[in-house]
Amino acid sequence: MLNQHSLEEIAEIHNLLGDIKKEYENGIKPILIKNSPKLFKNPHTVPKLKKIQINRGLGAAAQNTNILKKNIEEFEKITGQKPVVTKAKKAIAGFKIREEMELGLTVTLRGEKMYTFLTKLLFFTFAQIRDFRGLSLRSFDKSGNYTLGLKEQLIFPEIEYDDVDQIQGFTITIVMDHGSPKYRSESIDKILNGMILFKFLRFPLNDCGYYDKYESFADINRAWDKKRLLKRKRWSQAQD
Template sequence: MLNQHSIEELAEIHNLLTDIKQEYKNGIKPILLKNSSNLFNNPHTVPKLKKIQINRGLGLVAQNKNLLKKSIEEFEKITGQKPIITKSKKAIAGFKIRENMELGLTVTLRGEKMYAFLTKLIFFTFAQIRDFRGLSLRSFDKAGNFTFGLQEQLIFPEIDYDDVEQTQGFTITIVLDNCLPKYRKTTMDRILNGMILFKFLRFPLNDVGYYAKYFSFSEINQIWDKKRHLKRKRWSQE
């Protein structure tokens, strides 16, 4: 028999699967405002999803029109949106790159397509990755956005194995809208906001426990500064 915690957990996952946008609006946001009033003193300070950017670098392979067309079709199947072809801004002779040369694909998802893609990513796609152990907190940047890579397109349910000629990955950036007050505009505050939102969205972060031994974010910040100092010292000695 399931205990009360398990029932609540299943109900939360069911709501996210049904409509992740409504669950954020009617469930996650009110809870953060009520239980974390010291961090979120008004609705505008609660972190929210802004957009999801999906990129694929093809390099010189993009000059093959058939492979480029295949990649565009895969993007359309996975995201439900036609990608933009990215081009080089300047020529680089060493890499055989000419100016305005086609090199990759990019898609920016907003609104309903963004939430639909995120739901598929969290609850279906990650489960298809072999030996998946979660995503690292270190993938947050200074703005509080989260970037990670996927090595192949076969983990998406829309892609048929027989149609894939060569495996190609993606880089996915989840951009958050952080409207923080003046006293909470540090990098750690932005990362904290992202961690809190991802926890409610059931995002598989794997090294949260590593930071549990610290009592405050100032201690974590000191550890990061120490590691950066050691890296600089090691590089200077090489």
């Protein structure tokens, strides 16, 4: 059952972002430069996607050869690339973790594989999440990168229900390449760059209007400083 869009509209959206890399180079980047010439004087300072990292922690289950093999196969199906097995850097006796102990899987996607995975994420995966209400702007970190968690692998089209022994999720980090000059290397600038790029890429952000009430970047900075001081005050009170 279709909610808001007709089949024609859905087809137009798919055609528009059928090749996100091409859309970025020929559409998004020129528009950003044209609309914000002072902000993006140099084309190399326009925010762009650098890589996508997909991680899954397995804990002690990674010691089971069959479970590890099954998870590696899932990663290959979903990402089109063989994952790297992550290992403990040091021993932690309290958690029964030994040095070099296998703990999870990670994949880093770049280039065509990155854009292919992103297209699938935007067009199919998010739509399969039950009660999905969009992505929060608060998931940007200080470097302007975005991290989101997915609770299950069944939302990916490559995974068959009958092949899944255990529901497991992922952590996906979308890493940005800002290339900003030093005078625009503050966290707020990087986060705003990420928000701008996500908006053009049609990411389903659920609180895009969060900053509409502010008239300038200075107002946003003051609001952030106020929140930072409030958190610091609460922390100091909690320690007393």
